[in-house]
Amino acid sequence: MMEILSKSALTTIQDRGRFGALKWGVGTAGAMDSLALACGNLLLGNSEDAAAIEIQVFPFEARFDSDAAIALTGATCEAAVDGRVVLPWSSVRVTAGSVLRLGLTRSARWRGARAYVCVAGGIDIPIVLGSRSTQLRGAIGGLEGRALRQGDKLRFGRPNDARCAPDGTSIVPPAFALPLMSDGLPAVRVLPAAEYGCFKPESQSDLWLKPWKVTPQSDRYGYRLSGPVLEPVAPMELRSHGIVPGVIQVPHGGQPIVQMCDAQPSGGYPKIGTVIEADLWRLGQAPIGSSIRFIETDWDGALHASDEVSRWLSDVARCLDLAGARRVRS
Incomplete structure (x- = not known):
């Protein structure tokens, strides 16, 4: 379990999205950066539909009431657990009582807008219309259909320790991310x-x-x-x-x-x-x-771009499986 300590606005619980509900007038919701969410879940051995926390207003702070494995992906942040720096797009194990703090870095030219905190087992909340994603308009899914608040406590699902990457494992974001034009714009x-x-x-x-x-x-x-x-x-x-x-x-x-x-x-x-x-x-x-x-x-x-993303995610999954196999042999 983790407790939200900060008052960060517009922080929500998101998964891949709510598909098949458009006929009822309900949008897809889901992570704004689906690739970052997918990578966080891969690092932790989660199912691809596991829910995570999407953060778009910083700083963000949360305390863990139990030992857990987490992964940070998405926007480049100044991240630390009890003062220990956590690299972007990486996994780390936390102990009961640990405090995670995220803040925007000032040095990155393109730091992104949204960060994701994934936990082993995913955020355990009820599934609504096939998804745990928060749809703020209509107050559907998530935690009571709203953004997270200071004092909220979130439970975790059962982790898959056999597939969780070793502590400190990092993913290099894809080379095709944010291609720049001649004027430097993405x-x-x-x-x-x-x-x-x-x-x-x-x-x-x-x-x-x-x-x-x-x-x-x-x-x-x-x-x-x-x-x-x-x-x-x-x-x-x-x-x-x-x-x-x-x-x-x-x-x-x-x-x-x-x-x-x-x-x-x-x-x-x-x-x-x-x-x-x-x-x-x-x-x-x-x-x-x-x-x-x-x-x-x-x-x-x-179609080629979609295939490119799928191939890249498959390569990431294969590399993480190899890292896990080496950990077991050692």
Whole structure:
């Protein structure tokens, strides 16, 4: 069990997400950086659907009431257990009474926006509509459907000690993470969407050639971006229709909104593009106030990117299995 000691806002419990509930008007939720969550669970030998803590406001502090193995992934943090430094993207064993503290580092050029604290066995809370993820809008899942508060106590599931990586094992984040453009900005790949051809040619060019700033109005529901005004050839009125995370909608003001994990399942704004699923975790790590770029891709490119992520995760799992085997032999 662990107790939340800090008052960090918007800290939630998330797993891979809630799939199959869109027909009931319930979004997917889940980790904004699914790759970081997956790596944390791999380090600990957890099932791929184990729940963890997603932190986006720092500092964060928690005390462990029992011995446990934990893993820290996602945003680069100043992390320590009882003052002992913990490396990013690594696992560490803690003892009863230990206190974990996370704070944003000032040195990293791109430190990310969200960190994940995974525990061996996962966070043990009830499954709601197939997931433990917190959907703040609607108060579904998680701990009472809300963000975590100071004083909350979280139970752990049963750990799989045989598959847990040795203490101090680290993962090098993937080389394909956050590719930088010539101006140093990170980029995500985008498929042109249904109404792409309904926008003026200069707006189509601006989508790919100009930087887009993540505004303070952005959250887990959607990233509201600031940049050139995207103008349609003619005014458009659409009926509400199904949308999914990654869809880039353009409201009347011409400033795009990227639907994120907690997005509503329907909307009526025209769609100019869709961030590919393989890059959503990259976008989820873009901090408020940072700028990003969009790179045009096609269906084959999106499938190749998905395969690339799957292969990388498979390689990580294989390497961790080897590390565990060496520990057993020694």
